[in-house]
Amino acid sequence: MTVDVQYYVLLSMAVFCIGLFGVLTRRNALLFLMSVELMLNAANINLIAFSFYHGNLTGQLFALFTMALAAAEVAVGLGIILVLYRNFRDVDVTVPTTMRW
Amino acid sequence: MMIEALIAVALLGALVTFVAPNRIAGKLAFAISLVPAAISLWLFTAFDGSGNALLDGELAFESQTAWLEIGDYSVSWFVGLDGISLPLVVLTTILCTLAIVSSWTPIDERESQFYGLVLFIEANLIGVFAALDFFVWFIFWEAVLIPMYLLIGIWGGPRRKYAAIKFFVYTNVASLVMFGSFIALVFGLGDSVTSFALPEIATAMVNGGPEGLFGLGGTALASVVFVGMFLGFAVKVPVVPFHTWLPDAHVEAPTPASILLAGVLLKMGTYALLRFNFTMFPDQVELYAVPIAAIAVISVIYGAMLALAQTDLKRIVAYSSVSSMGYVILGLVASTQFGVGGATFQMISHGLISGLMFMAVGVIYNATHTRMVTDMSGMADRMPIAVGILIAGAFGYMGLPLMSGFAAEYFIFFGSFGSELLAYSALFTSVAMFGIVIVAGYLLFALQRTVFGPYSLETDYDVGRAPVHDVASMVVLLGLIIALGVAPDLIFDMITDAIDPIIGGER
Amino acid sequence: MAGLATDPFGFAPAIAVFPLVAFVVALLFGEHLPKKGALPGIIATAGSLAISLVMFVAVGGGKTHHATLYEWTNGAAQSATGVETIAFSFGILIDPLSALMLVIVSLVALLVHVFSLGYMNAEGETGLPRYYAELGLFTFSMLAFVFADNLLMAFMFFELVGLCSYLLIGFWFRTKSAPSAAKKAFLVTRFGDYFFLIGVVAIAATFGTVGFAGEESFVTAAETAIDNEATLFGFDAQTWVTITGLLVLGGVLGKSAQFPFHTWLPDAMEGPTTVSALIHAATMVAAGVYLVARMFGYYALSPTALAIIAFVGGFTALFAATMGVVKDDVKQVLAYSTISQYGYMMLGLGVGGYVAGVFHLMNHAFFKALLFLGAGAVIILMHHEQDMWEMGGLKDKAPVTYYTFLAGALALAGIVPFSGFWSKDEVLFDALIVGLEQPVILAAYAMGLIAVFFTGVYTFRMVFLTFHGEPRSETAEDPHPVGWAVKAPLIVLGVLAALTGLVNMAPVAHVLGVDITFLEFWLDGEYGAVEGLTYHEYSETVAFGESYVGSETVTMLLSAGLSLGLALAGAFTAHTLYNVPEPDRHMTKLGGAYGLLRRNYYQDEYQVWLAEGLTLPLARAADRFDQTVIDGVVNGTSTISLFGSDRLKRIQTGIVTNYAALLVGGFIGLLLVLGYIGGWFA
C-alpha cells in the first residue's frame, strides 16, 4: 500500500518549519547547525518522495549529494565555531556584534 | 580631425602637466594651452560651415566614426562645428589660457595637479561644444564636473568642501533628470531614429515629433520631456530658483576656477538649452513661452537684487551672472533672429566680461587677501591700472555701448521686444531691461566702496602694482570685449546664420 | 587731400576722431608729455573746431551731409509696420542743427582745454593724464553724439558721455564725496536712460528703423503709420508714438537734469570746475535738449508729448531757480541755474518753438560756460574757496574776471541786449502765444515767467556777494593771481555771451520789419537743410493753435517787456539785499521757505530713501529669503536623505539571529505578495 505524495510533502514542510523555528530561536551555534540539518533533511524527504512519485532516481541521487555536502558544510561550520570560541570564549551566536549598522 | 587634435592636445597636455614637477607646471601648462588656442583661432578663420548643425546645415571640421550599438540604436564619435559652437570653442580655449596665466600668482601648492586639471577641463569643454552625438556630448558634459569638483574642493576657500560637493551633486542630479527625459524622448521617437546622432534626432523632432511612450501621446510626451530637460539645464545655467549652488561655488572656487565656471561652464547650460529645448521642441517652446519668459525675467531682477545685497565682490559677480543668464533665456524664448542670436552673443560676451571681472577681483584678492567690500577702499590709489581695467569691466557688465555687453543686451532686447511668439513680449522685455539699472546700482556701489575714496585696508598686506602677466591677460580680454562691442558682426553673422534654421521653421 | 575743395564732408568723421586720438595719446603717453597731455587735447579740439567751422560754412553754402560710416550689424526685424530687415549703423548727419552744435561743442571744448592749463596744471594737480584723456574721450563721444544720424548711435554716445561725466565728476577719487556724487550722477541718468533704451528698442521694433532723417527715418514711418491709422502693439499709432516719445524723453530728462531727475547735477559740482563748465553746463547736459531738437519731427507728431515737455520745462525752470536763490556755494548757484535754464529750452521746444529752444541752447552754452569758467577763476583767486560768504570785493582785484563774469550774468539774467535776453524772450513769447490756446501751456508759461524774476535775483546775488562789497576773508584780501590761460577763454566767451543774441533779434526784426532773424533762417533751411528737418516743416506738424494779444508785434513786445521787467526787478531785489557792505543771509525774511529751499524741497531725501531706504532692504530681504528658503530646500533634501540613511542602516543590528528572522520575514513577505497575486493559497 502506498501513501499519497502530499502527506510526505506536509511532513517535510513540518520538519522544515521546525528547523526554521530552531534557527530563529536557538542562540547556540551548534543547535543552529542542527536546525539547518533538519531543514536539509526536510528537503531530502521531499526528494525521495517525489523520486518515487515521478518514478525516476534523480531525486534520490540529489538527496545523496545533499547529505554529503551537508556533512562538508558542518565540517567547515564546526571549524568556524571553534575559532569563534577561541576568540569570544562562547558559542552563542548573538555575542559577536563588533560590526553593526 | 582638427577638433580631435584640439581635444587630444589638451588631454595629453593634462597628463604631461600632471606628472610634471610643480615649479614648471604653470609655465608648461600655459605653453601647452597656447596650442589649442592657436588651433581654435585657425578654425575660426578657416570656418566654412553654414546653417545649423542640428538642422542639416553645412558642418565645419566634421568627423564621424561608429562607436557601438545600443539595442536598435547606434552611437558614434560625431563632432563638428557650426556658427553657434565655434565661437564658444574659441572662447573656451582663450579663457583657459588666460585662466592658467591668472593662476600663476594665487596657486602655490600641488601646481602640477592644478594645471593638469585645468587642461583636462578644457578638453572636456571643447568636447561639449563640438559633440554632435548625444552620448559623446553627455560624456564630455559630465566629465567637466569632475575636474571642477576637484578644483573647487582642493584649491578653494574655507567652505570649499561644502561648495564642491554641493556643486557636484546638484549639477549631477540635474544631469540625471535631463538624461532620463532625453532617453525617454528617443524611445518615444520610435523607428524614426536609429542613432543617438543629434542632427538625426533634431530632424525627427522638427518633422513629426515623438509617437508617444508609457501611454502618453506624442505631444504629451514631448511636453513632459521638454520640461524635464529644461529643469535639468536650468540648474546648470542657472536660473532662479535652481541657482543656489552658484554663489557658493564661485565664492569658494579659486580665481581661475571662477573664471572658467562663470566664463564657460554656465554657457554649457544655455548652449544645451539652445541645442535641445529650443531647437528640437518648436511647439513646446511656443506652449511654454510665457512661463519661461517669466522665469527669465525673475532671474534677471531677482538675481540683480541679490547681487545688490552682497558685500563679497565674488558673490556680487556670481549673482550678477544669474541675472545675465536670465537675459539669455529671454532672448532664447523670444525665438527671433536677434533674440536667439543675441542670446548666443551674450554667452560669448558674458564669458569674456565675467572672466575679466573675476580676474580683476582675483588680482585685488591676491594683493589684499580679502574680497569684502567693507574691508578695503581707495584701491585705485595703489593699483591704478588693474583698477582701471576693473572699472572698464564693470561698465562692460553694465552694458556700456561699444563693449560687447551692450551689443548682446541690445540684440536680446530688440529681439524679444517684438517677438510674435511670446505673448506680452514688450512687457516682459521692458521689465527685464530694468536689470540694467540695478546692475549699475550694485557695481557702482561696489566700485565706490572699494576702489575709490581714501585708501584703507583691513588686512595687513602692503598692496603694490598688479603683476604684469595678470594685467596683460586682462588687457587681452578687454580688447576682445571692445572689439566685439564695436564690430559684433565678427561673430554675429556666423551666429545668426546658424540660428536662422531654428527660428526659420514655422515662425 | 583735394577732398576739402570738392566735398568738405569727407573730413566730417575727423571731428570726432581727433579727440579720440587725443584720448589714446594722453592715456598712454600723458605722463611723459609736456603739460601732461593737455597739448594733444588742445590740438585735437582745435582741429575739431576748424573742421566744424568748415562744415558750418559748407552748410551755409547750401550743402548738407548724410552718410553711413559703418554698419554695426543688421538682421531680421519683427517690426509692427512690416519692415523685413533692419540695419544698425553708425552714420553722420550734418544739417544746420548739428553743424551749429558741432561748432558750439568743439569751441567750448577747446576753451575749456585751454582754461584747464591754468586751472589744473598751474594748480599742480596729480593724475592730469587721466584728466585730459577723459576730457578727450568726452569730447569724442559728445561730438559723435551730435552728428549721429540715428537713434541707436545717439543712445550709444549718450551713454558714453554719461561714462565720461561719471569719471570726471569722480576725478578727485581720493575724497569721499566725489565718488559718491559720480555714482549718483550715473545712476540717476541711467534711470532715465532705462526708459530711453526701451524707447529705442520700441521704436526700432515698431518701425524697423532708427534713422533720424530721410525716407527711411522712423519719423516718416510714424507719420505714415498715423495716416494709415495703424495699430501698433495694441495701441493706435498716435498713442504709441506718444508712449515711445515719452520713453525717449526719460533719457532726456535724466541727462538735461529736468525734474525729477535733476538731483544729480548739483552734486556733480564735486568735479573740477572746468568739467562743470564743459560737461555740466555747456554740452553734455545739453545733449538731452539737443536730442529733442534732433528728433523734433517725432515729438511734433504728438501734442501730448509736447505739452508734457513744455510743462516739465516750465516747472523745472521755476523750481530750480527758487533753489538757486539760497545757495552759498557759487558753483551750486550755477548748477541750479543750469537746471532752470534747460527748463526754458524744454519749454521752448515743448511749445513748438524749435528755433527758440535751439537759440537758447546756443546762448546758454556760451554764457553758462563763461560763468562756470569765471567761477573757476574766482575759485583760483580764492584758493579753492567756494563759499560766496567768504568772498566779496574781488571786483577791483580781478577786473577781467569781473567784467566777463558780469557779461555772463547779464546774459543769464536776460538783460537786454545780452544774448540770454533774446533767446529767453523768444521762448516765453512762443509759450505765451500757444498758452493763450492751451491752459496747460499757459501754466508752464506762467512758471517760466516767474522764474525770470528769481533768475535775476540769484544771478546778481551771486555777482554782488562775489565781487562787490568788502572782502569777507583774508584770502579775499589778497587773491591768487590768474594767468592768460584763464583770462583768454573768459574774454572769448564774454564777447560771445554779449553778442550771440544778435543773430536772432525777433522783436527787433518784427518792429523794424527787417530780416535779421538769421538763426531762424538757418534752422529753416534757407541756406541748406536736410529734407524734413526744418523749422517750418516742424511747425506745420505741430498741432498747436496760436493766438495773440492784439497783434503779433504787440504780443511780442508785451512778453519781451514783461520778462525784461521781471529780470530787472530781480536784479534790483538782489541789489538792495546784497549789494551792501555787510550783506546777510536774510533767512528770517524767507522763514520756513528758507529751510525748504536749502533742502532742495527734500528731493534728494526721497530719492536717497528710494535707493537706501527701500531698494536695499528689499534686496537684503531677498537675500535672506534666498539663503533660508530656497537654499534651505536644497540642503534640506540632502539632510533628509542622510537622516533616512541613518535610520535605514539600523536594521543591520549585528545580531545574526535577527538577520535570520528578518531574512525569513522578508522571504515570507515576498511569498505572500507573489502568492496572493498568483493565487497559490487557493
Add this chain to the structure above:
Amino acid sequence: MAVLELPDWTALAPALILAGTALVLFLLDSINPRSTNRSLLAGTAVVGSLASLAVAVWYTAAGVGATGIENHGVIDIMGGQFIVDQLALYFMIIIAVVTALVTVASYDYLRDHTYQAEYYSLVVLAATGMSTMAASNSLVTIFIALELTSLPSYALVAILKDNRGSVEAGLKYFLIGALSSAIFVYGVSLVYGATGSLQLEAIADGLGGAGEMGGLLGLGILMLIGGIAFKTASVPFHFWAPEAYEGAPAPISAFLSSASKAAGFVLAFRVFATAFPLEATTAIIGVDWTLAFVILAIVTMTVGNFAAATQENVKRMLAYSSIGHAGYVLIGLAALSADGGELVMGAAMMHLLVYGFMNTGAFLFVGLAEYWGVGRTFEDYNGLSEQAPFACAAMAVFMFSLAGIPLFGGFWSKYLLYTATIDAAADNAILLVLAAALVVNSALSLYYYSRLVKALWIEDPVTDRDQLAKPTGLYAAIIAAAVITVLILPAFGPIADAATEAAAAIIV
C-alpha cells in the same frame, strides 16, 4: 590550433585549469605547510587564473559555444549537466580576471600570514566553484558548484583566525549561508516535485505537467530566488554581506563582492532563462516571476545605497555599495520580457564585467590602506593623495566609475541598464518605478562616492604620516584595474556585443 579536434570535455578547460591549480597548491601545502615562499604560491595561483582566463578568451574568440556555421555551437557535457556557451565563457572570463587581480594583490597583503598555501588553494578552489557554476546546467551541478564556492569562501572570510572581526564575519556569513542553502535545496526539491527533473531544459519541458502543483512550483521558484539572492547579496538575503566584506581580508572582500556575485548572477540568468520561460511559467504559477525581481531590485538598490550613504568605515561603505550594485544588476532579470530582453540582460552582464574591475580595484585599494595601516574610516583616509597620488587617482576613477559618471566604464553599463529599463517600461509600466529608483539611487550614490574622493583628495590629513610603501603586487593590481576601467569606455563596443550575444544565447 583549432578547437575542433579537442574532445568535448575540454570545453570546461577554464574551470578544470583552476581545479588543477587548486590541486597543485594542495600538493605544495602538503609538502611544506609552513612554506612562506610567497612568490611560488601566489605565482602558481596567478598563473593558474591567467591560464584559465587565456583559455576562456581563446574559446570565445574561436567561437566555442557560439551558434552559427563558422562556430562550434553550444557544447553539452554529461548529458546536459554542464553546458559551455558564450554565457558560460563570458562569466568564466570575469571570474578568472577577478581571481587574477585578487591573487596578485594577495602577494603583498598576506606577506606575514602563516598559512599561505591554504589561502591560495582555497581562493582558487572557490574560483573553480564559480567557474563551474557558470557552466552548470542542472540544479544538481548547480548546487554542488554553489557549495564548492561557499565552503571555501566561509573559510577564507574567517582565515584571520585571531582577528575577531574576521571570525565574526565568517560566522555570520556561514550561518546565513547555511540557512540560505537549506532554503535553496528545499526549493530544488519542490521544483523537482513539480516538474520531475533537475536538468534545466528538462524542467522547462516538465512545466507542462506541473499543472496542479502551481503553488508548490511557485514556492520552489521563490526559494531558488532566495538561494540566489544570498549568493548575490540581495535584500533580504544580504545581511551577511556588510559584516563579511568588512571583516574579511580586503582581497577576499574584493573576491566575494565581485566574482562570487557574478557567479550568483550567472546562476540566476541561466536558471530563470532556461528552466522557467516566462509565459509557460506564468501559465502555471499564475504570476510573472519578474515581479519578484522587480521588488528585489528596488528594495536592494535602495537599502544598499541609503545604508552606504552615512557609513564611516570605508570598507563597509563599499560593502553596502556592492549591495546597491546587486540591485542594479537584478534589473537584468526584472526588466526581462517575454519578447526577447537580451539587451537588458546583456546590460546586466556588462555591468558585472565592469564591476569586476572597478569594485575589485576599490576593495584592493582598501587592502592597500590596510597594508599601510592608515586605518579604516573616511577620516583616516584624509589626504592620502599627497603620499600616494597614483593609487588615489585610481581610487577616484573607481569611485566615479561606480557612481556611473561618464568617462569611465561604469557609465555605459549603468546607463544601458537604465535605457533598457525605459525601453522595457514601454510595455510594463511598473518598470518606470524601477527606473525612477535607479535614478534616485544613482543620485544618492554620487554623494557617498564623491565623499570618499573628497577624503582622499580634498581633506587635509588629520595625522601627518611618514612616506607610504609602494607594494608592487597591490599597486600592479590596482593600477591595472583602473586603467582597464578607463579603457572600457572607448572599447565598450566588443564588450557590449559579447554580452548581448551571451544573453541572446540563453534567452529562447
